[in-house]
Amino acid sequence: SDGAVGIFNEEVKHMPFFMLRKRDGTSLYATKDLALARLKFEEHKIDRSIYVVDSRQSDHFRHVFLTLAKMGFTQAARCEHVPYEMVELPTGAMAARSGNVILFRALREGMVGHVVSHYLEKYRGEWPDAEIEACAHQLALGAIKYGMLSRDVNQKIVFELEAWLELEGNTGPYLQYASARVGSILRKAEEAGQPIDRALLEQPARTHEVLATLVQPEERELVAVLDGLRPAAAQAAAGLRPSLLCTYLHELAKAANRFVNAKHCRVLQSEGDLRIARVWLMAATHDALRWGLARLGIVAPSRL
Known part of the structure; x- marks a missing residue:
C-alpha cells in the first residue's frame, strides 16, 4: 500500500x-x-x-x-x-525517566567489590591478587547468570544484589562454593596419597564391592541425586528451560554439603574401601557440579 x-x-x-x-x-x-x-x-x-x-x-x-x-x-x-520476563528491582520496573536503570559495567563492578569485601579480602596475602580478582569476577557473573536462569520463563526476575551473592540458598555462588569445597577435599585426598583410582572402575565386581561400603543416609542420598543428572539435563534441554537444570544443581549442592558436614561421613579420616568409595563419590559430585555449571555458562572457581 x-x-x-x-x-x-x-x-x-x-x-x-x-x-x-x-x-x-x-x-x-x-x-x-x-x-x-x-x-x-x-x-x-x-x-x-x-x-x-x-x-x-x-x-x-x-x-x-x-x-x-x-x-x-x-x-x-x-x-x-x-x-x-524483564528484570526488575524490588521497588519495581527500571526506567530511564525514573533514573533507576542499572548499567552492566556499574553492576559488575559493584558485585565484584561486594564479593571481595565480604568473602575474599581475608585471603589477601595468601592468594595472588590476580586470583582474588578472577574469583570475584567469576562469582559476580555466576550470580547474575544463575539469578536469571534459575527463574522459569514465565516468572519475573527481581534483581537483589546481596541476595543473589549469598553463599547460602538458591544462588550461583552457593553452587560455586559447593564445587570448590568438594574440589578441596579431592586435592587433600591426593596430597595424602589417595588419588582417584579411575582404573578400578573398569573392574565391575571390585567396583560393586567398594561402592557397597556407602551405607550412610547422606551417602545414599548423594548417590541418588547424582543419578538424576542425565534426566534433569535432558528435560531442561528438551523444554528449553534451564531453570530445571538450576533446580537440580541446587539439590545436588545441598546433598553434597549434607554429606560433607556429616561427622560420620568424613572422607579423609576413613580407611580402606570406604575411603576409596567416598573419594569416588566426591569426584562424581565435583564433575557433575562443574559440568552443570558450565552448561549454564558459569565458571566454577578451583577454590573459594
Missing part, C-alpha cells in the same frame, strides 16, 4: 497484518529478522533456530515464523521463541 510492504497472517487473529517495510523504504525489525533467518538457513544450513527474546515480542516472532513458512523455509517449523 503506497509503497509499504507487509503480509497478512490470519493465524494471528488480533493483529493479522505484519509490516515488513515502510512506504519510505525504511526497514523494520521484521525485515532484519527475516533477512537473518534466510542467511542462517541458506548460507549456514541451520536446521533449528531458537530466539531468546523478551516475552513482549511473542506476537512479532509468531509473525516472523509464519512469514518464513510462507517464503518456503521448512525450517520455520523448527524456529522457537523462548520468552523471558
